[in-house]
Amino acid sequence: MEIEIATIGGYEEVGRQMTAVRAGSDIVIFDMGLNLSKVLIHDNLRTEGMHSLDLIDMGAIPDDRIMNDLEGDVQAIVPTHGHLDHIGAISKLAHRYDAPIVATPFTLELVKGELEEEQKFDTDSDLIEMEAGETMTIGDEGCELEFVNVTHSIIQAINPVLHTPEGAIVYGLDKRMDHTPVIGDPIDMERFRELGREDNGVLCYIEDCTNANKKGRTPSESVAREHLRDTLYSMEDYDGGIVATTFSSHIARVKSLIEFARDIGREPLLLGRSMETYSGTAKRIGVDFPSDVEMVGYRHAIEQKLEQIMNDGKENYLPVVTGHQGEPRAMLTRMARGETPYELDEGDKVVFSARVIPEPTNEGQRYQAEKLLGMQGARVYSDIHVSGHLCQEGHYTMLEALQPQNIIPAHQDLSGFSGYVDLASDKGYTLGEDLHTTTNGNIIQLV
Numbered sequence: 001m002e003i004e005i006a007t008i009g010g011y012e013e014v015g016r017q018m019t020a021v022r023a024g025s026d027i028v029i030f031d032m033g034l035n036l037s038k039v040l041i042h043d044n045l046r047t048e049g050m051h052s053l054d055l056i057d058m059g060a061i062p063d064d065r066i067m068n069d070l071e072g073d074v075q076a077i078v079p080t081h082g083h084l085d086h087i088g089a090i091s092k093l094a095h096r097y098d099a100p101i102v103a104t105p106f107t108l109e110l111v112k113g114e115l116e117e118e119q120k121f122d123t124d125s126d127l128i129e130m131e132a133g134e135t136m137t138i139g140d141e142g143c144e145l146e147f148v149n150v151t152h153s154i155i156q157a158i159n160p161v162l163h164t165p166e167g168a169i170v171y172g173l174d175k176r177m178d179h180t181p182v183i184g185d186p187i188d189m190e191r192f193r194e195l196g197r198e199d200n201g202v203l204c205y206i207e208d209c210t211n212a213n214k215k216g217r218t219p220s221e222s223v224a225r226e227h228l229r230d231t232l233y234s235m236e237d238y239d240g241g242i243v244a245t246t247f248s249s250h251i252a253r254v255k256s257l258i259e260f261a262r263d264i265g266r267e268p269l270l271l272g273r274s275m276e277t278y279s280g281t282a283k284r285i286g287v288d289f290p291s292d293v294e295m296v297g298y299r300h301a302i303e304q305k306l307e308q309i310m311n312d313g314k315e316n317y318l319p320v321v322t323g324h325q326g327e328p329r330a331m332l333t334r335m336a337r338g339e340t341p342y343e344l345d346e347g348d349k350v351v352f353s354a355r356v357i358p359e360p361t362n363e364g365q366r367y368q369a370e371k372l373l374g375m376q377g378a379r380v381y382s383d384i385h386v387s388g389h390l391c392q393e394g395h396y397t398m399l400e401a402l403q404p405q406n407i408i409p410a411h412q413d414l415s416g417f418s419g420y421v422d423l424a425s426d427k428g429y430t431l432g433e434d435l436h437t438t439t440n441g442n443i444i445q446l447v
Contacts, residue, residue, distance in 0.1 A: 001141065001165050003203065003447040005408065006070055007438045009033065009062030010173075012413050014210055014359060015085040017173060018062035018093075019410070023164040025072040026139030029097070030160060030171045030206075031079055034088025035060050037361040040327060049119040052092040061089035064096070066441050074099040075139045077125065080173055081157035082110040082278075083249060091118035100126040102136070102145065104156035109281045132158050132188070141165075148195075149188040151178035151221070153388030154249045155287060161195065166447045167203030168195055170402060173411055174208045176218040176387060177394045182225055182252035183288055189401060196403040204446055205404035209412040210358075210389035213419035217393040224386040225256045228353055231384050232257075232318075235349055236264040241314035241342070245324040245332045246353040246385075248274035251282045251289060253353055254320060258290045261318035269309075270295040271302050272322030272331045302331065306341040314348075324354035325362045326369030333365075336372035346377035353384040392423055399427050406446055408436045 001024045010017035015035035021028050038060040039045055047055060055061045067074075074097040079087045087107065091114045094101060101111055108127055115123050130136060132149035142165050147158040152174050162169040170192075179186045195202055211218065235242055244261075246253045254270065261268035270279055276297030282289045296305050309317045319342070323332025332350070334340050344350075350373050356366045370380050389411075390398065399407075407424055409417040417437050429435040436444050 001447060002445070003164060003166050003169070004070060005169070005204065005206070005444045005446065006066055007408065007410070007440060007442050007444065008064055008066055009440055010085075010411050011438055011440050014357065014411055014416075016060065016062050016089065017086050017411065018064065018089070019171065019206060020067060020070060021162055021169050022070045022072050023143050023162065023166075024139075024141040026141050026143055027070055027072045027074045028138060028145065028162055029074055029077045029099070031086040031173065032062065032077065032089040032093050033083075033085040036084055036088070037359050040365070041361055043328065048117050051120055055089075055092060061092055063441060064093055066443065069443060073139075076145060077101045078145065078160050079103050079107055079111060080160060080171065081152055081154050082107045083154055083174070086173070087111050087114060091115050091123060092121060094125050095121045095123040100128045102128045102130050104131060104147070104158055105129050105285050106156040106281065106287070109285060110278075113277060113281070132156070132185070138162065148191050149185055150175035151181050151184070151187045152176060153247060153253075155183055155251050155282065164203065167200035167405065168198070170195065170202055170205045170404070172205055172207040172398065174210070174389060176390055177397065178220045180220045180222040182221045182256060192398065192401040196401055202402045202404040204406040204408060205398075205402050206408045206410050207395065207398070207420065208389055209409045209417050209420045211387055211391045212395060212409070212412065212423070213416060214391040216391050218389065218391045219386045221252050221386060224253065224353070224384065228253070228256050228384050229260050231351060231381055232260040232264055238349065239315045240345055241348040242266065242318050242351070243332065243335065243342075243349070244318060244320045244351040244353060245322065246320070247324060248272065248278045248322060250354075251278065251287060254279055255289055257318070257320050257353065258293050266318040267316060268293055269305060269317060269319045271305065271319050273297040274322055275320065303341060310341055310343065323369065324352055325357060326365035326367070328365065333369050333372070336369050336376060338376070344373065344376040344378050348378045349381065350378045351381045351384055355383050355385045355387070392419060395420060395423055399424065406434045406436060408438065408444065414439075
């Protein structure tokens with residue numbers, strides 16, 4: 001059976017992920033993501049009403065026209081998790097393929113929201129829920145799709161595996177090796193080790209290289225939780241304002257913020273549209289998440305809530321707001337510019353429970369936001385966080401477990417691949433033979 005892999009997006013940047021695997025006449029697409037930085041540099045740009053070709057020209061979504069060179073039919077579109085760099089282009093591209101969208105329940109709910117907000121294209125794909133540990137038949141040529149549970153900075157993330165007669169294709173985006181997560185099950189390393197020993201083994205491993213140039217091991221989310229606990233408990237006696245921000249999609253981190261706010265005698269509030277979207281979705285599908293926290297998503301209602309905070313006393317509340325990357329329209333950035341009823345005073349605390357995504361636009365916006373907060377007198381607590389991506393020792397462990405015949409680094413640019421290439425080379429892989437560094441818009445023939 002011929003096996004080809006089309007590296008469509010996410011092989012020159014951290015973002016707009018999309019990869020297609022052809023096994024015989026059956027094709028599976030993994031991820032359809034957005035490069036959010038390409039959107040944020042345009043002020044007040046709304047993608048819902050834009051055409052896919054305009055977004056492709058901007059570099060905001062994958063250029064999927066390379067799919068015309070794959071001879072076969074798309075049998076499934078499989079987003080690995082709910083981050084926008086993995087699902088943000090589904091509403092723009094999925095309508096081109098007569099294929100179901102298969103994902104875990106939380107991811108599928110977020111995809112539904114993206115499709116409902118889309119104004120340009122109608123997508124009538126079937127939406128199929130599949131849990132980690134489950135499998136489904138793909139096409140008519142003996143292929144099977146499996147979901148392996150992984151841990152990431154969003155709940156219900158999986159690594160999909162396409163079992164083919166020639167061996168397994170493991171799509172390894174995105175994960176960290178967390179054995180003590182705050183929500184959900186630990187990473188299923190036992191299953192990864194089994195995959196490396198089964199039948200024809202692992203034909204190809206496509207790996208997330210976000211942190212491949214960083215030595216050591218990525219800590220567990222439980223480490224970030226204790227760091228956050230220590231930080232907020234240290235503010236227990238402060239009688240002014242405390243504001244926190246984190247990834248809206250990071251349900252485990254938001255849960256910790258809610259719990260620790262209450263521990264120090266403050267009422268947590270989730271403010272911002274994306275905060276309401278992700279946390280509200282988690283509550284709806286029955287995730288272990290506080291059911292009584294107030295969420296406010298729309299601008300006018302948020303302004304009213306901030307006025308209430310100022311009237312009742314900032315010392316009684318801990319608003320958790322959007323803006324961890326310094327996004328210009330986000331709530332925290334507007335607070336920093338003095339554009340909201342919430343007034344920052346000398347000594348007020350601002351907790352960034354997130355690191356900057358390593359991309360120039362984000363780095364510049366975050367720097368500006370922190371400077372503006374400092375000019376208001378705020379004390380900024382940065383990087384109360386652990387990454388959602390493997391560092392080098394995690395990559396070493398995955399290669400030991402899977403023993404893949406071929407490797408394709410992804411989720412970085414060429415300089416970001418260098419640490420992974422060095423590691424794989426030390427493990428006996430050869431660049432250009434079984435270690436395939438590539439760029440967007442290429443097709444790699446494995447069999």
